[in-house]
Amino acid sequence: MLDVKNLYCERNQGLLFEALSFSLKPGKVIQIKGPNGAGKTTLLRILCGLFGEFEGEVLWDLEKHPIYLGHKAGVKDLLTVTENLNWLCELQQNYPSSDQIKKALIEVGLLAYKDVMAGQLSEGQKKRVSLARLYLINSPVWLLDEPFSAIDVEGLTKLEERMRGYVEGGGSIILTSHQMVNIDQDVTELLLKGANSC
Amino acid sequence: MLIKSIQRELLLSMRRPADLLNPLVFFVLVVSLFPLGISPSDEVLKEIAPGVIWVAALLSTLLSMEVMFRNDFEDGSLEQMSISPQPFLVLVGGKIVGQWLVSGLPLVLMSPVLAVMLALSEEGIKAMFISLLLGTPILSLLGSIGAGLTIGLKKGGALIAILILPLYIPVLILGTHMIIAAEQGVSYSGDVLWLAAILALSISLAPFATTESVRIALSDG
Numbered sequence: 001m002l003d004v005k006n007l008y009c010e011r012n013q014g015l016l017f018e019a020l021s022f023s024l025k026p027g028k029v030i031q032i033k034g035p036n037g038a039g040k041t042t043l044l045r046i047l048c049g050l051f052g053e054f055e056g057e058v059l060w061d062l063e064k065h066p067i068y069l070g071h072k073a074g075v076k077d078l079l080t081v082t083e084n085l086n087w088l089c090e091l092q093q094n095y096p097s098s099d100q101i102k103k104a105l106i107e108v109g110l111l112a113y114k115d116v117m118a119g120q121l122s123e124g125q126k127k128r129v130s131l132a133r134l135y136l137i138n139s140p141v142w143l144l145d146e147p148f149s150a151i152d153v154e155g156l157t158k159l160e161e162r163m164r165g166y167v168e169g170g171g172s173i174i175l176t177s178h179q180m181v182n183i184d185q186d187v188t189e190l191l192l193k194g195a196n197s198c
Numbered sequence: 199m200l201i202k203s204i205q206r207e208l209l210l211s212m213r214r215p216a217d218l219l220n221p222l223v224f225f226v227l228v229v230s231l232f233p234l235g236i237s238p239s240d241e242v243l244k245e246i247a248p249g250v251i252w253v254a255a256l257l258s259t260l261l262s263m264e265v266m267f268r269n270d271f272e273d274g275s276l277e278q279m280s281i282s283p284q285p286f287l288v289l290v291g292g293k294i295v296g297q298w299l300v301s302g303l304p305l306v307l308m309s310p311v312l313a314v315m316l317a318l319s320e321e322g323i324k325a326m327f328i329s330l331l332l333g334t335p336i337l338s339l340l341g342s343i344g345a346g347l348t349i350g351l352k353k354g355g356a357l358i359a360i361l362i363l364p365l366y367i368p369v370l371i372l373g374t375h376m377i378i379a380a381e382q383g384v385s386y387s388g389d390v391l392w393l394a395a396i397l398a399l400s401i402s403l404a405p406f407a408t409t410e411s412v413r414i415a416l417s418d419g
Contacts, residue, residue: 048281049281050277050416051417053417068278068281073274076210077273078213083209087206090202091279091282091283
């Protein structure tokens with residue numbers, strides 16, 4: 001479903017990666033690892049089409065768009081949690097019922113906040129709002145940038161559980177994380193060495 | 199989706215009334231300071247009214263331009279929009295329409311009151327209303343290109359002004375000329391057509407330019 005061939009990218013006069021090739025198949029997980037500044041986020045941004053200054057090929061073969069979770073949660077302070085979630089789903093051409101929204105909010109432990117302005121939530125809670133999409137949107141690939149940061153232990157277990165179920169159902173995940181991912185599945189590691197080499 | 203995007207924009211503005219009121223208050227204040235500063239005599243006011251109204255409208259639009267994409271950029275909403283399967287052009291178009299509805303339209307509706315204060319004749323007020331109605335959407339459309347280009351910059355306000363003001367000048371000239379012509383009792387239909395033509399041109403081109411400029415800015419984020 002994804003073929004990356006000969007990717008080359010430099011940023012701020014430093015080489016991030018060259019001749020980088022890998023592919024992603026349904027039901028597989030790729031974890032991008034590497035030191036800070038190695039280009040993990042840049043690689044994810046290239047994959048989802050946010051960053052265009054690279055050479056090489058990124059070939060997607062998908063029927064539906066991936067879900068991307070970036071450093072910024074994409075949650076608006078001036079909208080309530082439910083309004084935010086509705087909008088984020090509509091962007092992905094999903095139109096969940098209020099029942100479905102409710103269920104997703106139970107999963108991420110935010111039901112009590114469903115009509116609260118997102119501006120009053122903590123960083124971790126905002127991230128949970130964005131993560132609630134994983135329960136609502138039917139997408140073949142998740143691109144997750146540091147999904148575990150700012151999330152507490154309980155949330156982390158929940159998230160790993162959701163990832164496990166998703167991968168068993170044929171979904172694929174590319175994520176960046178410094179942590180070990182514990183989802184009983186082969187996790188292919190992709191190590192970026194970073195610009196230090198030159 | 200266009201409607202949804204506009205609705206969202208309006209809802210967000212309603213929840214932050216300061217953004218909604220700032221340009222309007224600025225417009226009213228600037229225009230009402232002139233009679234105090236120069237002269238309250240009808241003759242003088244009539245003379246300066248077209249220029250004062252248009253320059254104030256122009257600056258107040260610039261004022262509201264800076265925040266147009268800033269908030270969506272900072273919280274990550276903009277990148278979610280740009281990679282969504284929904285056409286980004288439509289989402290950005292919705293933002294521009296929303297921006298005009300909360301900053302341009304109130305200004306147009308408010309202007310006849312100010313025109314009376316500046317001693318414009320009935321015919322002049324009519325011309326001014328039409329010129330602003332056609333002109334402010336152009337200001338919003340062109341301004342959005344500059345707003346897109348300067349998203350990533352911390353102090354983008356001054357840069358937007360430098361980028362966009364030259365493009366505003368034809369609108370300023372046509373708009374003021376229209377009011378002057380009406381005051382002198384000359385036909386101004388040519389100016390109306392010119393403004394309408396520029397509006398049509400901006401509607402058909404500016405959203406594309408804005409979408410691209412936002413994409414470029416996002417790429418650096």
